[in-house]
Amino acid sequence: MDWVIEARSLTKTYVMGEIEVQALRDVSFDVTRGEVVAIMGPSGSGKSTMMNTLGCLDRPTSGEYILDGESVAQMNDDQLASVRNRKIGFVFQSFNLLSRLTALGNVELPLRYAGLTQGRRERAQKALEAVGLADRMTHRPYELSGGQQQRVAVARALVNNPAIIMADEPTGNLDSKVGKEIMNLLLSLNKELGTTLVIVTHDQKIAEQAQRIIRLKDGELDVIEKGNGGSA
Amino acid sequence: MSFTQAIIEALESLNGNKMRSGLTVLGIVIGVAAVIAMLAVGNGAQASITGSISSIGTNLLFVFSGSPNQEGPPGSGGRSGNNERPLTLGDANALLDQFAAPSVEMVAPAIQGNGLLNFSSEKTNTSISGVTPEYYQVRNLELAEGEFINQEHILGRMSVTVLGPETAIALFGHADGVVGETIRIEGQPFRIIGVLVARGGGAFGSEDNAAYIPFTTAQARLIKRGSRDQVDVIFVQATTAEAVPSAVEEVSSIIRQRHRTPVGLDDFTVFTQQDFLSIFSQITGVLTIFLGGIAGISLLVGGIGIMNIMLVSVTERTKEIGLRKALGARKRDILLQFLTESSLLSLIGGIIGIIFGWVIARIVEQVATATGNNFIPIVGWDAVLLSTGFSAAIGLFFGIYPASRAANLEPVEALRYE
Numbered sequence: 027m028d029w030v031i032e033a034r035s036l037t038k039t040y041v042m043g044e045i046e047v048q049a050l051r052d053v054s055f056d057v058t059r060g061e062v063v064a065i066m067g068p069s070g071s072g073k074s075t076m077m078n079t080l081g082c083l084d085r086p087t088s089g090e091y092i093l094d095g096e097s098v099a100q101m102n103d104d105q106l107a108s109v110r111n112r113k114i115g116f117v118f119q120s121f122n123l124l125s126r127l128t129a130l131g132n133v134e135l136p137l138r139y140a141g142l143t144q145g146r147r148e149r150a151q152k153a154l155e156a157v158g159l160a161d162r163m164t165h166r167p168y169e170l171s172g173g174q175q176q177r178v179a180v181a182r183a184l185v186n187n188p189a190i191i192m193a194d195e196p197t198g199n200l201d202s203k204v205g206k207e208i209m210n211l212l213l214s215l216n217k218e219l220g221t222t223l224v225i226v227t228h229d230q231k232i233a234e235q236a237q238r239i240i241r242l243k244d245g246e247l248d249v250i251e252k253g254n255g256g257s258a
Numbered sequence: 259m260s261f262t263q264a265i266i267e268a269l270e271s272l273n274g275n276k277m278r279s280g281l282t283v284l285g286i287v288i289g290v291a292a293v294i295a296m297l298a299v300g301n302g303a304q305a306s307i308t309g310s311i312s313s314i315g316t317n318l319l320f321v322f323s324g325s326p327n328q329e330g331p332p333g334s335g336g337r338s339g340n341n342e343r344p345l346t347l348g349d350a351n352a353l354l355d356q357f358a359a360p361s362v363e364m365v366a367p368a369i370q371g372n373g374l375l376n377f378s379s380e381k382t383n384t385s386i387s388g389v390t391p392e393y394y395q396v397r398n399l400e401l402a403e404g405e406f407i408n409q410e411h412i413l414g415r416m417s418v419t420v421l422g423p424e425t426a427i428a429l430f431g432h433a434d435g436v437v438g439e440t441i442r443i444e445g446q447p448f449r450i451i452g453v454l455v456a457r458g459g460g461a462f463g464s465e466d467n468a469a470y471i472p473f474t475t476a477q478a479r480l481i482k483r484g485s486r487d488q489v490d491v492i493f494v495q496a497t498t499a500e501a502v503p504s505a506v507e508e509v510s511s512i513i514r515q516r517h518r519t520p521v522g523l524d525d526f527t528v529f530t531q532q533d534f535l536s537i538f539s540q541i542t543g544v545l546t547i548f549l550g551g552i553a554g555i556s557l558l559v560g561g562i563g564i565m566n567i568m569l570v571s572v573t574e575r576t577k578e579i580g581l582r583k584a585l586g587a588r589k590r591d592i593l594l595q596f597l598t599e600s601s602l603l604s605l606i607g608g609i610i611g612i613i614f615g616w617v618i619a620r621i622v623e624q625v626a627t628a629t630g631n632n633f634i635p636i637v638g639w640d641a642v643l644l645s646t647g648f649s650a651a652i653g654l655f656f657g658i659y660p661a662s663r664a665a666n667l668e669p670v671e672a673l674r675y676e
């Protein structure tokens with residue numbers, strides 16, 4: 027199989043003074059290329075911690091994590107930054123766009139950090155076209171609706187042709203109709219470009235569009251269910 | 259990210275918060291403007307003094323009584339319990355010896371004091387010099403009208419005087435047409451025979467505010483000295499500017515012989531224009547450093563302002579920093595971003611400050627000119643380069659701490675920040 031994610035016995039322990047919080051306990055699973063995986067679980071079950079670890083924003087306390095063939099658990103900060111830039115696109119619940127920059131400027135950001143000096147504009151334009159915002163390129167975030175802002179964020183996530191897009195409750199700040207549009211957008215990108223998708227969600231309907239649903243409970247992997255999404 | 263990109267981004271970000279950027283820049287503007295203006299004033303003072311010393315003539319020597327090694331200004335008195343001899347007319351005449359002093363062109367002994375002049379009810383206090391006809395050439399004077407003191411006035415101990423233009427104006431309200439009038443000096447009547455051309459401020463008080471009378475008249479009636487032929491100063495003109503050093507040697511050895519002083523224990527001092535120049539440039543140099551230093555402190559305060567604002571900015575933009583890191587920004591990218599911002603802030607402040615400092619220097623010049631002082635503050639390239647470099651360095655230095663705080667933020671923590 028062509029694994030994009032190989033997670034082996036991941037644990038994450040937060041130490042707060044005397045108290046230790048085990049946010050992840052011995053979690054192991056794989057994700058194949060082009061798969062759509064949903065992560066579900068009650069609040070505090072470790073979903074965000076899992077996303078941060080898979081997204082190389084944070085290192086696991088112990089365990090092995092191989093992302094797209096690279097072992098990242100022991101990498102230093104700058105190496106992790108480079109991996110995030112090349113292999114991962116993030117979509118956040120609160121969009122996280124820079125209000126100073128236009129849609130185009132926001133989408134260009136990952137390309138700047140990739141060290142690209144030429145063709146940035148064109149690639150950013152293409153990404154914005156792909157999310158249906160060809161006519162909003164020079165708008166700033168506050169001139170866009172929530173759904174449009176999240177589309178800009180999706181364009182920013184895919185502009186670097188990442189191996190995987192990580193979305194932590196991408197529809198959490200949107201009403202259900204707009205949330206559905208964003209989900210459809212992500213799923214269609216998955217189909218067209220073959221980008222692997224990992225989505226954290228509370229919404230059972232959204233989760234069922236994935237091929238597999240990983241359920242967490244108290245930092246442990248509870249079950250892995252099959253969703254209704256197309257077969258991997 | 260490339261450097262130009264970093265600059266463009268920094269400008270965007272500074273532009274996004276104009277009010278704050280403006281106030282931060284203001285601190286640097288004031289600091290740099292102060293540095294530029296203060297250095298300009300210091301340099302101007304130096305140039306003005308140097309200029310007026312140069313205007314007294316390059317081949318002029320001054321001989322004062324008093325040892326050059328003792329404390330205090332020359333002629334202010336001797337060492338305690340000394341057997342110092344004052345300079346005399348005899349000393350002055352001895353310097354005219356063609357063989358012993360071939361480098362000496364002309365000699366002008368003088369005695370000097372202060373006195374009250376009045377013309378009817380107008381009064382003025384001024385310096386009074388008893389001089390010989392040679393003084394006119396040695397000191398390079400110029401007459402606006404009338405004549406200078408001549409040999410006849412000396413021999414006759416006549417009560418005649420030549421006035422500086424300021425003194426004439428103080429007494430008459432104008433400097434022309436006063437020749438022939440009689441004024442009183444310390445109560446004694448003197449006839450004005452000439453008025454000098456205005457020269458501007460000199461290094462030794464204005465030479466425009468002075469009254470010259472025949473040497474013999476001064477000696478006999480106005481300025482009492484211990485012995486009959488004692489003089490306060492001997493002005494010596496060397497044949498050429500190049501002959502000044504040999505003239506100093508010749509004058510020294512003649513007077514040494516006459517005073518019978520052992521070597522190294524001279525009871526007189528020979529000054530040249532060069533000596534004055536180096537003394538005054540030392541004084542103004544200290545003045546300039548002092549002024550510049552005070553102004554530099556305000557620049558430092560401006561730098562602390564930058565650090566303050568950058569710290570606030572880093573805290574405010576914690577989430578932005580987290581996002582940038584999530585998108586692949588490395589530590590050094592964030593570091594560069596914030597350092598560029600702080601350096602640009604202070605560089606912009608520096609450039610505006612230079613302009614402001616220059617304007618202040620010009621205003622000082624206007625004020626000086628309006629009040630009759632010939633004083634031009636000089637904004638030198640060295641000051642401009644110094645303050646540009648210094649302000650950029652301050653931005654860099656005070657930016658390092660906030661920038662490294664930003665660069666070392668944990669991406670997860672930063673992203674969670676609200």
Ligand SMILES: Nc1ncnc2c1ncn2[C@@H]1O[C@H](COP(=O)(O)OP(=O)(O)O)[C@@H](O)[C@H]1O
Nearest residue numbers: 040042047049068069070071072073074075076
């Ligand atoms: N930075 C942290 N420091 C300490 N405890 C944390 C930190 N982040 C998360 N936790 C704890 O880890 C557990 C899992 O949190 P999280 O992954 O945010 O859960 P979820 O996203 O599923 O709600 C929680 O008990 C939470 O309090």
Ligand SMILES: [Mg+2]
Nearest residue numbers: 070073074075
């Ligand atoms: Mg969460």
